[in-house]
Amino acid sequence: MSVTILFLGPLRDLAGETERQVEAPLDWNGLLKAVGPEVAEQLDQERVNLACKGKVLADKRSLYAEDGDEVALLPPVSGG
Amino acid sequence: MSVTILFLGPLRDLAGETERQVEAPLDWNGLLKAVGPEVAEQLDQERVNLACKGKVLADKRSLYAEDGDEVALLPPVSGG
Amino acid sequence: MPKTVTKWRCCPRSAVARLSISTPLDVRLLDKGLSVGEALAAFNAAHEQAGGVVSFLGKVRPDGGVKALELTHYEPLTQPGMESLAQDALARFELDGALVWHRVGVMTPGEAIVLVAAASRHRRNAFEAADFLMDHLKSAAWFWKREKRADGWHWIEPRDADHADLARWK
Amino acid sequence: MPKTVTKWRCCPRSAVARLSISTPLDVRLLDKGLSVGEALAAFNAAHEQAGGVVSFLGKVRPDGGVKALELTHYEPLTQPGMESLAQDALARFELDGALVWHRVGVMTPGEAIVLVAAASRHRRNAFEAADFLMDHLKSAAWFWKREKRADGWHWIEPRDADHADLARWK
Numbered sequence: 001m002s003v004t005i006l007f008l009g010p011l012r013d014l015a016g017e018t019e020r021q022v023e024a025p026l027d028w029n030g031l032l033k034a035v036g037p038e039v040a041e042q043l044d045q046e047r048v049n050l051a052c053k054g055k056v057l058a059d060k061r062s063l064y065a066e067d068g069d070e071v072a073l074l075p076p077v078s079g080g
Numbered sequence: 081m082s083v084t085i086l087f088l089g090p091l092r093d094l095a096g097e098t099e100r101q102v103e104a105p106l107d108w109n110g111l112l113k114a115v116g117p118e119v120a121e122q123l124d125q126e127r128v129n130l131a132c133k134g135k136v137l138a139d140k141r142s143l144y145a146e147d148g149d150e151v152a153l154l155p156p157v158s159g160g
Numbered sequence: 161m162p163k164t165v166t167k168w169r170c171c172p173r174s175a176v177a178r179l180s181i182s183t184p185l186d187v188r189l190l191d192k193g194l195s196v197g198e199a200l201a202a203f204n205a206a207h208e209q210a211g212g213v214v215s216f217l218g219k220v221r222p223d224g225g226v227k228a229l230e231l232t233h234y235e236p237l238t239q240p241g242m243e244s245l246a247q248d249a250l251a252r253f254e255l256d257g258a259l260v261w262h263r264v265g266v267m268t269p270g271e272a273i274v275l276v277a278a279a280s281r282h283r284r285n286a287f288e289a290a291d292f293l294m295d296h297l298k299s300a301a302w303f304w305k306r307e308k309r310a311d312g313w314h315w316i317e318p319r320d321a322d323h324a325d326l327a328r329w330k
Numbered sequence: 331m332p333k334t335v336t337k338w339r340c341c342p343r344s345a346v347a348r349l350s351i352s353t354p355l356d357v358r359l360l361d362k363g364l365s366v367g368e369a370l371a372a373f374n375a376a377h378e379q380a381g382g383v384v385s386f387l388g389k390v391r392p393d394g395g396v397k398a399l400e401l402t403h404y405e406p407l408t409q410p411g412m413e414s415l416a417q418d419a420l421a422r423f424e425l426d427g428a429l430v431w432h433r434v435g436v437m438t439p440g441e442a443i444v445l446v447a448a449a450s451r452h453r454r455n456a457f458e459a460a461d462f463l464m465d466h467l468k469s470a471a472w473f474w475k476r477e478k479r480a481d482g483w484h485w486i487e488p489r490d491a492d493h494a495d496l497a498r499w500k
Binding site: 196201202 | 366386440456
């Protein structure tokens, strides 16, 4: 009975792991607590997006992930 | 002791031949006479250029071709 | 993964090219090297009726002592994002077809990262479509890059120039 | 024929491509068909350091019952004109290299007429160089076209659009 949080790109280094399982259901405040203060600070910035069930959320603060859902933390894509 | 006049692109059809040998030297008035009235009328238009010895003339009316020279009549290039 | 609306059909293999190209769109994420000559030969053969074909090939540059480049992505977004982008280009520039191939994983300098091609009746449309595809690919496809230099791996930050490139099409 | 100032050197033949490409510029008038995949593979191999390569391929379109296309040119102007244009593009867009190949003679629908490629450190430069080369090729190279239709051969007139294309670069 869990939600998978995926840390992508540079957030993977900041989180120190690729993914983490947390208890379902998971909302925005639950996510902030689950990822720790450093990642939470990044996540709070506009340039970091959130996907749930393979869809980018228009309003990431409306997150509501249920059992079996995958929540992906998407930092801005790289230039170059 | 001659100058070669080359008819290129559509001017070839109008002249009815690919090239013609005429006596050297050849200037602008000589050229107009040598090519016949139909081609001369085309040649007089700004959009038709003249090359002598492989160089497009900035002022075609300054033509002066000597023995062995090639004078090319260049209609505008095709679109498409 | 959402289905796109285009009808896909498979082309007969060309005599020159051993590759099969889907028409009108061929969108791929590749985890190993791509043969650019073969891909373009097959794309050209698949769009014989098109008057003009423009291609762009992006390669890993051997700049500043870069030893390797790693591209990570989020597959549930990347493939649909690339397909939807190719669809947009197809409609917007009245293309006969488009090819959008992107490498993921670890690459070394000189290796191909991205190949796009656009086939169209008109030259200008093919140029603009290839340009449009490249400008939008990064934002459509969620790629994160890091470079391996002498002192280890470094993430590549977003660039302001990318936003300027995107603004050209607004 | 005037010599250009660039130093030409010959590249080692690539394992993939059987063609030898001159660098930085490879300018050719061809009186028979060209293998696009091979040409681009060889060009890419010759410019391994370039971050981006843009190519344009123009083909004879099977429009309005065209059975064949004939391209005539004036060789003393065409080859130097194409070389000088390629030089201009090389300097103007800071290219690593360029390829400019043009068919002459009689071609049938689907056959390649022209292939240009530009290799550069920066994507935008490679795109602009290929575009620039195509816009200027006709005026630099003195080509006259005629089409064979059911009722015989027809010369193709100059187009106003060509002048507009050239004006973009002034």
